[in-house]
Structures are given as C-alpha cells and as structure tokens.
Amino acid sequence: MRTSIATVSLSGSLTEKLTAASRAGFDGVEIFENDLLASPLAPEEIRARCADLGLRIDLYQPMRDMEAVPADVFASNLRRARHKFELMSRLGADTVLVCSSVHPLAVDDDALAAGQLRELAGLAQEFGIRVAYEALAWGRHVSTYEHAWNIVEAADHPALGTCLDSFHILSRGSDPKGIEDIPGEKIFFLQLADAPLLAMDVLQWSRHYRCFPGQGGFDVADLVRRVLHTGYAGPLSLEVFNDVYRQAEAGPTAVDAHRSLLLLQETVGVTAPPAPVVPTGVAFAELVTPDAEPVASLLGALGFTRTARHRSKPVDLWQQGEARVLVNTGPAGRRDGTSLAAIGLESPDPAGAALRAEALLAPVLPRRRAAADAPLDAVAAPDGTELFFCATDRAELPNWRADFEDVAHESGPGGVRGSSGGVRGIDHLALAQPWHQFDEAALFHRSVLGLHAQESVDVADPYGLMRSRAVTNADGSVRIALSVGAAPSDDTVHAQHIALATDDVVTAARRFREAGGRVLPIPANYYDDLAARFEFAEGELEAYRELGILYDRDAYGEFRHCYTRTVGRVFFELAQRDGGYRGYGAQNAPVRLAAQHTVTGG
Amino acid sequence: MRTSIATVSLSGSLTEKLTAASRAGFDGVEIFENDLLASPLAPEEIRARCADLGLRIDLYQPMRDMEAVPADVFASNLRRARHKFELMSRLGADTVLVCSSVHPLAVDDDALAAGQLRELAGLAQEFGIRVAYEALAWGRHVSTYEHAWNIVEAADHPALGTCLDSFHILSRGSDPKGIEDIPGEKIFFLQLADAPLLAMDVLQWSRHYRCFPGQGGFDVADLVRRVLHTGYAGPLSLEVFNDVYRQAEAGPTAVDAHRSLLLLQETVGVTAPPAPVVPTGVAFAELVTPDAEPVASLLGALGFTRTARHRSKPVDLWQQGEARVLVNTGPAGRRDGTSLAAIGLESPDPAGAALRAEALLAPVLPRRRAAADAPLDAVAAPDGTELFFCATDRAELPNWRADFEDVAHESGPGGVRGSSGGVRGIDHLALAQPWHQFDEAALFHRSVLGLHAQESVDVADPYGLMRSRAVTNADGSVRIALSVGAAPSDDTVHAQHIALATDDVVTAARRFREAGGRVLPIPANYYDDLAARFEFAEGELEAYRELGILYDRDAYGEFRHCYTRTVGRVFFELAQRDGGYRGYGAQNAPVRLAAQHTVTGG
Known part of the structure; x- marks a missing residue:
C-alpha cells in the first residue's frame, strides 16, 4: 500500500520535512497548513519539490470549524475555502481534510451540517478536489466516526467522503467494527496514530502524546484490517503530534515512522517481508x-x-x-x-x-x-x-x-x-x-x-x-x-x-x-x-x-x-x-x- | 510560621538537598526515605548535619500499606515499623507519615484500620514518635481527608493524628471546609503542593506535575486559612513531585520554593512583608x-x-x-x-x-x-x-x-x-x-x-x-x-x-x-x-x-x-x-x- 506522513509529525522547515519523508521511503505527504504558511517556497515550487522527491501530496489541512454554523459564518467559510481550493490547485493536492466543527456558534443539527458540507463539496468539485470529513474526538457536536459518516451519507455528494483517524476513534473507545459498514470508496482518507494509554484530557493527549503505530497501546492493526475490508485503496498516512518528535531530527524520525508502517502492513497481512529471526x-x-x-x-x-x-x-x-x-x-x-x-x-x-x-x-x-x-x-x-x-x-x-x-x-x-x-x-x-x-x-x-x-x-x-x-x-x-x-x-x-x-x-x-x-x-x-x-x-x-x-x-x-x-x-x-x-x-x-x-x- | 520542604522536591544528593533548603531559609525538612537510603551518611551524621544547617527533621516517610491488612501482613509491618522507629530515634525525627493503604489485600474495614493504627501508635509512643495518617487521593479504601480523620478519631490514641496534604485534598475536588471540624492539635502535619489544572490520572498528576503554591491552579491559600483556623501550629511543608525540579539545580529550586511559602503566608495574613510596588x-x-x-x-x-x-x-x-x-x-x-x-x-x-x-x-x-x-x-x-x-x-x-x-x-x-x-x-x-x-x-x-x-x-x-x-x-x-x-x-x-x-x-x-x-x-x-x-x-x-x-x-x-x-x-x-x-x-x-x-x- 502507499504510505504517507503528515508534515506536522516531523521537525524542521517544510523542505527538511519533505526530504526526510522521501529518504525514509514514504510515497506521499499530508501538508499541514502552518508548514506551508511558514515556507518561503511558493505552492508551485513545493509541488515541484515533492515531484522531484517522488512524493504525492495526498492531503491538505487548512479547514477548521466549517460546518453546522450560522449562514454568515458559513459564507465567510466558503470564501476562505475558495482561496484554499485555488491554493490546492497550485499545489497539486486533490483531497482536503475538514474536521468536525468546534466553533462556539456551531449547532447540533445534522441536516444543516450535511447541507453545508454538500455545498462545500460542490465548490470543491469545481476545482477537482475531494472533501474528507472527519470526526474530532472533541468535536462540538460530532465526535464519533459513525456520526461523521451519517452526515456524509446524508449529504450524498460524490466529492464528499469521510476521513478515519485511528486516534480519534480509539481514544474515545469507539468500537471500530462499524467501519466495515462504510463503503470503501467513501473512505477518502485514513490517518493513523497510536498513543500510550493515558487517562488524560483527550485534546492534550492528542496534541502532545501521539506516537507511531506499535509504540503505544491502541490496536491500530485491528482498525486497519477493518478499513481494508471495506476496499479502501488510499494511503496509510501517519498524523502524529508529539512534543518529542517536534524536536528530534527529522531524518531518524521519518525512518522510525516508516518502519512502523512496514510493521503494521506485515501485521495486517498486506505484505510479507522476510520473517524476524529471533536471536538465541x-x-x-x-x-x-x-x-x-x-x-x-x-x-x-x-x-x-x-x-x-x-x-x-x-x-x-x-x-x-x-x-x-x-x-x-x-x-x-x-x-x-x-x-x-x-x-x-x-x-x-x-x-x-x-x-x-x-x-x-x-x-x-x-x-x-x-x-x-x-x-x-x-x-x-x-x-x-x-x-x-x-x-x-x-x-x-x-x-x-x-x-x-x-x-x-x-x-x-x-x-x-x-x-x-x-x-x-x-x-x-x-x-x-x-x-x-x-x-x-x-x-x-x-x-x-x-x-x-x-x-x-x-x-x-x-x-x-x-x-x-x-x-x-x-x-x-x-x-x-x-x-x-x-x-x-x-x-x-x-x-x-x-x-x-x-x-x-x-x-x-x-x-x-x-x-x-x-x-x-x-x-x-x-x-x-x-x-x-x-x-x-x-x-x-x-x-x-x-x-x-x-x-x-x-x-x-x-x-x-x-x-x-x-x-x-x-x-x-x-x-x-x-x-x-x-x-x-x-x-x-x-x-x-x-x-x-x-x-x-x- | 515554620517552613519545611520534603527532600524529594529537590535534586541531588541528600547533602546537596539539605544545604539548598538551609540556604533558601527553610526551618525544617521532611526526609524522603529513598534519600536516606541512598546517602552514605549515617542517621546520626544526617542529624548533626541538619543541626549545623539549622534544619529540624520535621517528618520521616518510610511507611507504606500499613493498615487494614491481614494479621500476618500487619505483623510484618509492625516489625518493619520498629526498625524504622529505631532509625528515627537515631535521626532525631519525631513524626512519621503513614499514607492510606494501597495494599492489594487491604480491606474496607474502618474498625480494623483504626485498631491497627492504634497499635502502631502505641509502638511509636514508646519511641517518643507521633504517627500522622494521611489519605492518598488514590488510597484503596481511604481516599478523602474526612475518612482518614474519622479513622484517627475512632482510633483515639494520643500518638496518632492526621496529616493533611493540599494536593490529595484539592485534586479530588474535596471541599476543604470540613477541615475546620478537626481539632488543631490532632492535625499533626500539613503538606502543601499546588498543581496545574490537568484532567489526568491523579497518580500520574501527583507524581510528575505538582508545583509550588501559586504556580498552579489550586486555591492552596484557602485551604491553609482553614487549617490555621483549627489552631494548627506545625510547619507549612512543601511536598512537590515534579519531573523538572528533579533535574533543576537544587539551590534555585529551593529559593523558588521558599518564596512560594512567603507569598502564601502573606496571602493568608500571617505575615506582612513590605507591600509590592507595582512598576508603572x-x-x-x-x-x-x-x-x-x-x-x-x-x-x-x-x-x-x-x-x-x-x-x-x-x-x-x-x-x-x-x-x-x-x-x-x-x-x-x-x-x-x-x-x-x-x-x-x-x-x-x-x-x-x-x-x-x-x-x-x-x-x-x-x-x-x-x-x-x-x-x-x-x-x-x-x-x-x-x-x-x-x-x-x-x-x-x-x-x-x-x-x-x-x-x-x-x-x-x-x-x-x-x-x-x-x-x-x-x-x-x-x-x-x-x-x-x-x-x-x-x-x-x-x-x-x-x-x-x-x-x-x-x-x-x-x-x-x-x-x-x-x-x-x-x-x-x-x-x-x-x-x-x-x-x-x-x-x-x-x-x-x-x-x-x-x-x-x-x-x-x-x-x-x-x-x-x-x-x-x-x-x-x-x-x-x-x-x-x-x-x-x-x-x-x-x-x-x-x-x-x-x-x-x-x-x-x-x-x-x-x-x-x-x-x-x-x-x-x-x-x-x-x-x-x-x-x-x-x-x-x-x-x-x-x-x-x-x-x-x-
């Protein structure tokens, strides 16, 4: 399978992150908005750099608090989205992540959320872009993957699908079994992170303590097996917010990260590298x-x-x-x-x-x-x-x-x-x-x-x-x-x-x-x-x-x-x-x- | 009021800790057992060192899982206690801390707990030692200060009192109002720590994130006011487990610690240092x-x-x-x-x-x-x-x-x-x-x-x-x-x-x-x-x-x-x-x- 990593998982400038990801063998990257904003490279230059490094830009993450908001807020959101879709066209990225809203004015109204996401997807489609909607574990009204999928299903737009994130699902203790009920082609993206089993506020846990699959206490492999069972054909993509990796050299971290995906793929049975030879x-x-x-x-x-x-x-x-x-x-x-x-x-x-x-x-x-x-x-x-x-x-x-x-x-x-x-x-x-x-x-x-x-x-x-x-x-x-x-x-x-x-x-x-x-x-x-x-x-x-x-x-x-x-x-x-x-x-x-x-x- | 600090709050060897506490102006110390065990100084030498530095040994902390246990476990505990009381006599320490039991065999039986603590206090009395019983926030059956006090009251022994700890009380959200119902002379000790307001497992929170009063989010001053209201006349003693202070130089940490107690005493009105002159x-x-x-x-x-x-x-x-x-x-x-x-x-x-x-x-x-x-x-x-x-x-x-x-x-x-x-x-x-x-x-x-x-x-x-x-x-x-x-x-x-x-x-x-x-x-x-x-x-x-x-x-x-x-x-x-x-x-x-x-x- 293709492997990808979010730039936020690595330290340094965007250029350093891309180089490290490429050298470690990743096929693609998710570009985190702050990394792009802070880069002196124009979007076209980033696109060229990625192409040179053999990296596809699998996802861009510029959207917050998009849906289930009052009309004036949504109008301003759409204006912002148009800017970002133009940017993504320059960047050559075709999938945008939208996390469930934490806007203070967001309302608990699935029909409104679905309607606004449908409108957003319509705009995205004009740019050849797909919208992947994800439930944040601390979303204001939408915090489970089932709920996010229900809204996507209700919105019923070809350019709208869901994004699954192992941290958001497993940190809440959700049963990943229901994933198998989602059609694979509507799972637009899969983000993976593990975490040590800590009893702490989920937002702090997520922002500081995520780690690569196999380093924490979640059964990430089980979740991936269920996602693959749906026919999902996108990349396995790491999105790891971790205070230590933010400081560590990007090169070794990227290798560590890619190794975790190689092991994960072996565990779920999609690859069969040479078996371990345990020393005696x-x-x-x-x-x-x-x-x-x-x-x-x-x-x-x-x-x-x-x-x-x-x-x-x-x-x-x-x-x-x-x-x-x-x-x-x-x-x-x-x-x-x-x-x-x-x-x-x-x-x-x-x-x-x-x-x-x-x-x-x-x-x-x-x-x-x-x-x-x-x-x-x-x-x-x-x-x-x-x-x-x-x-x-x-x-x-x-x-x-x-x-x-x-x-x-x-x-x-x-x-x-x-x-x-x-x-x-x-x-x-x-x-x-x-x-x-x-x-x-x-x-x-x-x-x-x-x-x-x-x-x-x-x-x-x-x-x-x-x-x-x-x-x-x-x-x-x-x-x-x-x-x-x-x-x-x-x-x-x-x-x-x-x-x-x-x-x-x-x-x-x-x-x-x-x-x-x-x-x-x-x-x-x-x-x-x-x-x-x-x-x-x-x-x-x-x-x-x-x-x-x-x-x-x-x-x-x-x-x-x-x-x-x-x-x-x-x-x-x-x-x-x-x-x-x-x-x-x-x-x-x-x-x-x-x-x-x-x-x-x- | 007298001020004291637990040696676990400072980094270094026992000698370095004692020197730092003395130089920062503390009147006493709580000696944490591991610091004594790891010290090449004999108890008599530690006693002399403290005397030279003007420090009283206000508390010793060698006891765990003492009470509410089966008879054979308690017999072994008493044997251990006798050893420790002999050590304390050499050390010149007259108050021992006993935290509520987390022993896997501990039973939920207040009468048994009171009886065993009475027996322990009887033994302590032979050595001129007082036992201060404290509720750990994660104690197996006793986790609130009210509960610990009820057991002390039931045990009714002159050498048995309670120890109050602001972290254990405030981390659980207990109402400190009830402290005023405890007779001051039965509060044998008062340990103080603040902590940032984190939603996390209380044991981890306590062991790694405590800080000095005024650095965190607890209303330590309110608790101290209530304790003083009872007539408590012992020291204000800091017991702060903190990963950063474990590494920081002991000297500056001790100054920081003592400053926090000076400010606390001013806040509760027992001292009146020169008022702050806010720069304009x-x-x-x-x-x-x-x-x-x-x-x-x-x-x-x-x-x-x-x-x-x-x-x-x-x-x-x-x-x-x-x-x-x-x-x-x-x-x-x-x-x-x-x-x-x-x-x-x-x-x-x-x-x-x-x-x-x-x-x-x-x-x-x-x-x-x-x-x-x-x-x-x-x-x-x-x-x-x-x-x-x-x-x-x-x-x-x-x-x-x-x-x-x-x-x-x-x-x-x-x-x-x-x-x-x-x-x-x-x-x-x-x-x-x-x-x-x-x-x-x-x-x-x-x-x-x-x-x-x-x-x-x-x-x-x-x-x-x-x-x-x-x-x-x-x-x-x-x-x-x-x-x-x-x-x-x-x-x-x-x-x-x-x-x-x-x-x-x-x-x-x-x-x-x-x-x-x-x-x-x-x-x-x-x-x-x-x-x-x-x-x-x-x-x-x-x-x-x-x-x-x-x-x-x-x-x-x-x-x-x-x-x-x-x-x-x-x-x-x-x-x-x-x-x-x-x-x-x-x-x-x-x-x-x-x-x-x-x-x-x-």
Missing part, C-alpha cells in the same frame, strides 16, 4: 577503548581470560563461561572513549536476520573486514550500537570466532571456558538511549529483532527521572535494558553496562575483590532497610553489606547483584537471578545511581 | 554588546537618537519618544555577546520595591557604580536579567538619567524626545527563560513585582514546541513575555527582543527600510492566507506583504507587527496595538520563528 543468545559484547589496560584489569579481576586476538584488527577476545567480551583498541575507542559499541547476537540464521533488518530500514553497516575474515552481517540500532548477527562454533555456519587466533595463556581453575570468577554468561546488556529515541528503540528491537518489549518503568536518579524498558527473547537468553534520562544531559552516570550472570554472587563478588577489583560501595542505610523489609538467613545480610550486594524480590524469584566501578562509560554488574525473577533490580536503581554519582563526585 | 512603566532596556556598531546602526535605522552617555561607564543612551535603550560595551557584552541584560522599571517607590524584592528572596545586586552616580536598586530575575527600580525625571526621586551626560547630536524631526521613526515607547520585552525556570519566573514576577501572570500558550517552533506566558501591570505599561523551549537547546532563535510601540506600523516599517534597516522577510504564503481569512481595506494587505508586517485580531482589537534582523541574541519588533488587543501575536509566532530559522540557516 549473546555471542559477544564489544567494548571500544583508547586504552586496553583499565578494561583488561577489570575483566581479569572478574575472572575473564584473554583467550584470542583478531587476525587483522586490534581486538582481543576475553572469555569466561559463555560470556565473551571483545576489547577493541581501534579508532572508535579513541573517538568515543571506553564504551559498549557492538553486540554480537547469536542467530539461527544470520543472513536471514540481516535481510529482515534491512527490510525494516535498519541501516546496514559496511563490512569493515579483511578479505580472509568470516562474513558478518551487521546493522546499527537507533542509538548507534552495532548489532552483529553471528554464530558461535556451529558447524553449518561461518564462525565469527574463526577470525580470532588463540593466544597462549594461563587458564584459570575451570580452563579456558571455565568460570574462574563464577561467571556463566551474559545476563543482560544495558544501553542508555539518546533522549529523542526511546520509543524508536523499543519498536526497533521489537520489529527488527523480534524481541518482546516489557513495560516501561520510572527510575529516580538524584538528578532527574529516568525511564527504563527491557526487550527480551522468550527464554531470557537475550535481554537488553534500554534507558533514557528525563532530558539530554550528562550521561557519564547513565552509562552502558554489561551484566554478567552468576549462580553465586557472594562468591563471585568476593573473588572479584580478592583479585583486586573494587565494587561500588552501597550505603549502610540501604542494608538497615533490607533488614526491616525482609528476613534473611544467618550471615546473609552481612555478606551483602560487606560486598555491596543489592537485593530484590518479585512474584517469581529473587535477584542479587553488585556493580564494578565505571571505566569510561562502561561498568559491569554481577547478577544472580533465582527462581524466575523477571526484573532488573529497578527497585535498587536509585541507590545504585546515587552511589555512582557519589563515586564520580557528580 | 519601562524606564529603559539595557543591551550589552561587545561591539556597539551593529546595535547602533539598527537603533539609528529605527529612528533612535544617541542622546547621552554615562558619566563613568561605557554606556550610551539611545532615545525615541518614551523608548530608551542603553547600549553597554562593558565587560558583560564581551562575555555574553549582544543580549538584553537589564530592564529599568519605572517605580513609584524604588526603595520600597527593592525592600519587597529582598523580602521575597530576589538576589539583590551589588551597586556597580561610581561614588557620584545616583543610587539605583537592582535585583536579579531568575533568568539573570537585572531589574533596576528607578525614576525618570521625577523631582522627588533620584533620577537615573542624571548619571548620563547629554551628547551633541542632530535631533530628528520631533527633536530629541520626538519619534523620528514613529516609535512612542516600549510595547513589551520578551525574554527566553532557562528551561528549568519557567514556572519560577512567572511566580517571581508576580510576587516580587506585583505583576499579573496571563495564561500560558503553546507556540510551535519548527524545532520544538515553546511555551509563552506574559506578565503585565494593570494598564499594560509594563509587559514582559516569558518564553521557554521544550528542551534545553540552541537559543539563538529563541532570543530576547524589544517590542517598540508605534501608532502606525506601516509608516514606521517603511521609514526603517528607507533608513537602511532590513525587516525579517515573511513568506508570501502567509499573506495569501491572510487574504483568505480576513477582508482588508484597499492596499492594506499589499503594504503588509511589502513590509513583512504580520496581522492578528482578538476579541478586543487588532495587532500589526514586524521584526528586524537579529544581532547577537537580540532583535526588535515594531508593534501597533489597536482597540485594546491583549495578546502578543502568538498566532503568528510559528511563521516568525520559521522565518528567523530561514534567515539564520538554523
């Missing part, structure tokens, strides 16, 4: 750093062994159990400091995963490799993290490990693959997201990787509220916690981290300390509170207190965890997850964040 | 600049004449009609670039205005003047703008003008004081506010200067939504428009400006252009829309189009205005206000902002 584990986490020593020293104290080195790049492989950490001292580390730059996702079908990612607009990364290296497919997540789709030691697939050459080393008590520090593997990875891309990140991981997004939780940092949301696969072998601050700000503390899975955090933390590692110190007050809240076995709480171990419990099990100091933007967590505990210790995050600020003097 | 006009606007030439050239084209120079500082006075602009090439301009640094407010009683400002915690500025200069009282607004209280050519008062020496000049057609450019005076001043201080700024101008704050309006900039709010005196001779972006960001476009009043903007703009000035170009599309919306006299619209003049109309009158190019952070507006128009052209702001971005290439 974390093959490796890759740190870049300008100086390997501090990271190596930390990994060593955690019980990791440097087992191999890349054949052609300055990259070391450190390993313990199934936890593998690459330490890359190439150019990226010199540019970005020590940070978590890439994740290797164990994939049942790396090539298929890459095809899926590409189909869903994930930027495919150039393969920075020597001729002899194994082919590794990689894409960039919205935060810039590189995601590699790879296989570890599986006969039928190229092995990323083959690019590494074993190094001589003293193996620990458990041998090379043993867990000298008590680490089994990677429990989860935590990535701080750019402020404008939190919702985008969740949709990306869901649609591109086929992960499941958990509920978002608020976490109080001493210097602002953070939000955190985990994406996981079904068995929890891939867990990524995405977090975002309340505002763009210093992110030295809102850092990235690697949580290492252990079956015995007390022993692991003690070994770490004995090997010279320093755990993040946790205040004594925290342990006094644990003593008040829970009853522990003899000596248990004392061990936590000694080792800086935090404790949490949910309906499923228990979580014990502690943190290392931070190197650059990265720190490690030792995590013991028992009895099916599902969370990430969010309850303890305020204490951990405050402790990190104390250590860094922040 | 704008004596001058002062620009600082590293280079006088571009500003001088702009002022010259606008019809201003350089009439005088300061006797001891590198400051020129430019004048036209009653509009006076100081151009200061001292150190501040070299530091900040060209910006609007100070406003001279014409005051009936400059010394009294300064006393008022000082009493309401406005930072009093050191008088940077030579011995011979006239005394000028000045304070800093939250955005750093210096506000001078002064008198112009009034016999009975020191004249700020006396510090300036007339310079030889060619006077324009109207003489020195004439309006060669058609400018009568200053219509308004527009100041971009730091992101965290928008609500603070409005309360400052209201309480310190006695100005009236108008409703806040949303304005769409191409790169994000802005909010704007004007503060004015009764006759409109002082108008200041405060604006803030949706996020901390580039503010080269969200600049400061000086709007000059004219009776004929067409003539003024034409003269400006003829004198070599360049007006901000406005797109032709804007004028096509004006033609569609309004009917104009012959030639009128053509003149607007030619001169970049914008047009607006409200229920009272008309507004015509145009803009100069920007120098540094400053630009000028020529504004013609007819027939009592009350606004500032907000309807045109998106077009103006987009045009400014186009010019700056932003």
